[in-house]
Amino acid sequence: MTSPSVSSRKVLSKIATNRLQKEITEWQANPPAGFKHKVTDNLQRWVIEVTGAQGTLYANETFQLQVDFPEHYPMEAPQVIFVPPAPLHPHIYSNGHICLDILYDSWSPAMSVSSVCISILSMLSSSTAKQRPADDERYMKKCRNGRSPKETRWWFHDDKV
Template sequence: MTSSSSPSRKALSKIACNRLQKELAEWQLSPPAGFKHKVSDNLQRWVIEVTGAAGTLYAGETYQLQVDFPEHYPMEAPQVIFLNPAPMHPHIYSNGHICLDILYDSWSPAMTVSSVCISILSMLSSSPAKQRPADNDRYVRNCRNGRSPKETRWWFHDDTV
């Protein structure tokens, strides 16, 4: 399954290819707990299965993340979305877009796919309720026609979830 909000796809730079090959090799040796990379021959798009942590609202539930890497990764953040159906969460929109600062304003080239996945699982695990963001319907309506979450001017004001 693909997303309609895929970024314009330019070939990965040599630096991005080398970095992703290294990250993939490390992932295969020691994947983060609760995650499985669905193997494909596309280095630029990873599909990752995430299983909710025990003792949380999402325990045992399985979702899929789609990670699209830009030409200049890791200097530029990957686009990360949940494929349908996205989990019900106060920072996850029904179209799969994730409001998480490390995916946008707080991205650092020191971050990896593994560290992003762990942050997303932590965000899921800390949720006190399964609910959509208050502005879900308006946001999703405005994202029609393939708008990327990277085109959104996110407001990161809730650090409780």
């Protein structure tokens, strides 16, 4: 599952381009533990490898995140999904969509790709069960035809996981 091709999306603004170049430079100098940026020439779409933290249900497991940046990043949150197969987690749907408030309602331009990654790893690390969200099957039916997670009206009610 991937979002629309970059060629069908709007080009990054000058502010977004400058910010992302700065974030890449910072990432290369000090990458967050447990993450590897797969270097490409595409500034608008990053692929990031995630390794589960030691002592958690996901220890040594690897997953891939796809981060797509909108034209007006960082004023608008990036779209972040797990490339299937997504980890079994109560807040991660089979198609890789992530129910995490900072990706939607609680986004702030002060956040970065690194801070998002750390939040996702924290979410994975705090899980006590490897299972899909209770409404996974229903959500998957709604998401046919490549629906973006940004089109979902998320209900953030469970802060235990």
